[in-house]
Amino acid sequence: MRVSDLTDHTGYWLRMVSNAVSQDFARKVDAEGVTVAEWCFLRALFDADGIAPTLLADRMGMTRGAISKLADRMVAKGLVARMESGGRGQTLALTATGRAKVPILAAMADANDAAYFDALPDADRAALDRILRNLAERRGLTATPLS
Numbered sequence: 001m002r003v004s005d006l007t008d009h010t011g012y013w014l015r016m017v018s019n020a021v022s023q024d025f026a027r028k029v030d031a032e033g034v035t036v037a038e039w040c041f042l043r044a045l046f047d048a049d050g051i052a053p054t055l056l057a058d059r060m061g062m063t064r065g066a067i068s069k070l071a072d073r074m075v076a077k078g079l080v081a082r083m084e085s086g087g088r089g090q091t092l093a094l095t096a097t098g099r100a101k102v103p104i105l106a107a108m109a110d111a112n113d114a115a116y117f118d119a120l121p122d123a124d125r126a127a128l129d130r131i132l133r134n135l136a137e138r139r140g141l142t143a144t145p146l147s
Contacts, residue, residue: 017116038070038074039109052089079094080092
C-alpha cells in the first residue's frame, strides 16, 4: 500500500502559502504595534459608527469573551473607545487614532497580498479567489481568520 507524501495534498501547498503570507503580514503589522487579530478587529469597526460587542462577535464569528479581550487591548492602546449606549449596553468605536491607523494597515495588507499574488496572471488570481471563496462557502466557514 502506498502512503501518500505530504506534498501530495492540496492542503499542504495551501498551508505553505498561507503560512508565509500570514507570517509576513504579522511581522509588518507588528511594526505598527498591532497583531493580526487586532487589525481584523479594527477593520471590522472601521465601517461601523459604534457597534455592540455582541453584534461584532457575531460578524467576526468570535465569542463575546474573545471580543471583550480584544477590546480591552485596543482600549489600552488608545485605538478603540467603549461608550455607554443607554441602559446596560455599550458600543465599541474607533478613536481618531484608531481610525487613522486602519488605512495604513489596509495598505500594508494590500501590499502583502500583491507581493504574493501579483505574480499570477489576472485570470489565475481571479480563479484562485473564486475557488477559495467557493470552498469556504461550501464548508460554512464564516469566522474571521485571526492568525
